[in-house]
Amino acid sequence: MKIFEIMETKDYENVILCHDKTSGLNAIIAIHDTTLGPALGGCRMWTYDSEEDAINDALRLARGMTYKNAAAGLNLGGGKTVVIGNPRTDKSEALFRSLGRYIESLKGRYITAEDVGTNLKDMEYIRYETKYVAGLAETSGDPSPFTAYGVYRGMQAAAEEIFGTLDLRGKVVAIQGVGNVGYNLAKHLYEAGAKLIVTDIFEDNVKRAVEEFKAEYVKPDEIYGVECDIFAPCALGAIINDETIPQLKCKIVAGSANNQLKEERHGDILQEKGILYVPDYIINAGGVINVADELNPSGYNRDRAMRKVSMIFDTVKKVIQKSKEENIPTYAAADRVAEERIKTIAAVKDNYIVK
Ligand SMILES: NC(=O)C1=CN([C@@H]2O[C@H](COP(=O)(O)OP(=O)(O)OC[C@H]3O[C@@H](n4cnc5c(N)ncnc54)[C@H](O)[C@@H]3O)[C@@H](O)[C@H]2O)C=CC1
Ligand SMILES: O=C(O)CCC(=O)C(=O)O
Structure with a gap:
């Protein structure tokens, strides 16, 4: 190496x-x-x-x-x-x-x-x-509900783009993995009136989603091919690949899993097929936004953290807009948003300050 x-x-x-x-x-x-x-x-x-x-x-x-921290404005x-x-x-x-x-x-x-x-x-x-550790029980705690809320807001932004409304009532959302994030996401979607199709390899997790949110269950390998409006990968990485893309019947891919595209070219293929991919590190930044609030000089504030997570809606809109303006896939637009912020702030920091 x-x-x-x-x-x-x-x-x-x-x-x-x-x-x-x-x-x-x-x-x-x-x-x-x-x-x-x-x-x-x-x-x-x-x-x-x-x-x-x-x-x-x-x-x-x-x-x-x-890239995640830069695009999230942290x-x-x-x-x-x-x-x-x-x-x-x-x-x-x-x-x-x-x-x-x-x-x-x-x-x-x-x-x-x-x-x-x-x-x-x-x-x-x-x-x-060391004090250089965030996300402790007595401060910001479990990041998953924040990540889930961020995914929900990102989905709304994508829905507005594709369906002309951010109202998810009646929309069918297929969730792969109803663990910590997937469960909390399902709750938001159920409360918003969406219809859920779920899968998981843990029976208990499936049972919880079926009972609490009237979700329909499919086997793990069937989730890619279900008729739905939104596919939400909330389990594994690399699930957007040569085998799964031909099966997809959704209009939007938006979920919490890290590294969803097996290779960048799979993001290009989604775009060619007219499926809107919401880049993973943009939509799943809720957890880190929440954790980062601990570093605020006035200390952690849950409401403020939630307000910042909610802004993922605007970041997703910005990425979609850039993708359209520059005629590039959304994953590349997300990278540009992050890189441009780093470059601009680096330039701002160039001048000498007397300490
Ligand atoms: N927890 C958080 O705040 C954040 C999570 N993420 C990512 O989101 C994803 C989910 O995270 P968590 O909910 O925290 O993890 P988790 O482990 O609580 O949930 C994942 C669920 O996926 C299920 N699963 C695993 N393999 C599967 C398969 N082949 N088919 C169907 N279901 C399967 C598991 O049984 C589990 O219920 C992960 O990729 C994680 O890296 C990203 C940012 C923050
Ligand atoms: O949310 C966390 O606990 C830390 C952030 C992180 O590592 C991530 O978002 O992948």
């Missing part, structure tokens, strides 16, 4: 390898870009097939956070931590405190939070060693 070549090509600032013999910690902190502010991004714990896979994941996710750069290990069996207080000490040593260049495989308890252990 040519790490410096990758760092040069995609403009990474730091990649920090963290090891602690006592706790067994093997982790990577990747900081992609801090033009807008300290890098903020969650801490993922996963069993990787190789160290190279783990480093690649940290790099890819850190860069994704730069004064934050992008970073991510990857802890190599099984989240069910390899966790300990010592492991997360050891990681916390590494994060502390960066003196605020990187702020961590929850991600796949980590939870509020793990964040508390990190907090024993």
Whole structure:
């Protein structure tokens, strides 16, 4: 793996390898870009097939956070931590405190939070060693309801574009994955009068959605082909691909899952087919917007965080507008929105201030 070549090509600032013999910690902190502010991004714990896979994941996710934070209008750069290990069996207080000490040593260049495989308890252990951790139980808490609300608002913006109304009453929405985000999204949609079709690999999650929201159930591999207005991927990445696109009968793809397009070209194909794709990192920024509110000098405020999440409606509109004006697919328009903000703010910061 040519790490410096990758760092040069995609403009990474730091990649920090963290090891602690006592706790067994093997982790990577990747900081992609801090033009807008300290890098903020969650801490993922996963069993990787190789160290190279783990480093690649940290790099890819850190860069994704730069774009997500920039497009969301946050004064934050992008970073991510990857802890190599099984989240069910390899966790300990010592492991997360050891990681916390590494994060502390960066003196605020990187702020961590929850991600796949980590939870509020793990964040508390990190907090024993550093203040550079957000999303604690006593402050902003579980980000999923905020992410779900952001997805709902983004869907409304997309609906206004395609159906001429943001009213989702009577619209059919197919949700893939009714876990933390999917469940909360289903609740908003049900209350708005939408008809739901759901799938999940966990029976309990399906049962909850069917009973509470009168949702129709289909098997996991059937969800792509159902007749619907909106397909909402809220489970896995890479689900928009050569096998699934021909099955889609929706007019909009809008969901919380990260990295929905298997490859960028799949975003081009959606556009050719006349399906509006709402870029994942634009519509799923509710969680990070909420977590970032903790960094406000006056402290965390839930109502303010919710108001900011609601603005995802406007960001989605802006991306759609750019896509139309510049005749590019929405995923490329989203990248331009993020890159232009970083470039503009970098230029503003160019002048010298006496400290
Ligand atoms: N929780 C949050 O605030 C954020 C979540 N995301 C992304 O949104 C997605 C969902 O996140 P959460 O709801 O937190 O995760 P979760 O783990 O609570 O829910 C995911 C659900 O998908 C189901 N699932 C897994 N494989 C499936 C398959 N093949 N077919 C159907 N269902 C399947 C799982 O059983 C689970 O119920 C993930 O991709 C995550 O990275 C992105 C930004 C923030
Ligand atoms: O929402 C969080 O807890 C951190 C943000 C993040 O890592 C993400 O949005 O993927």
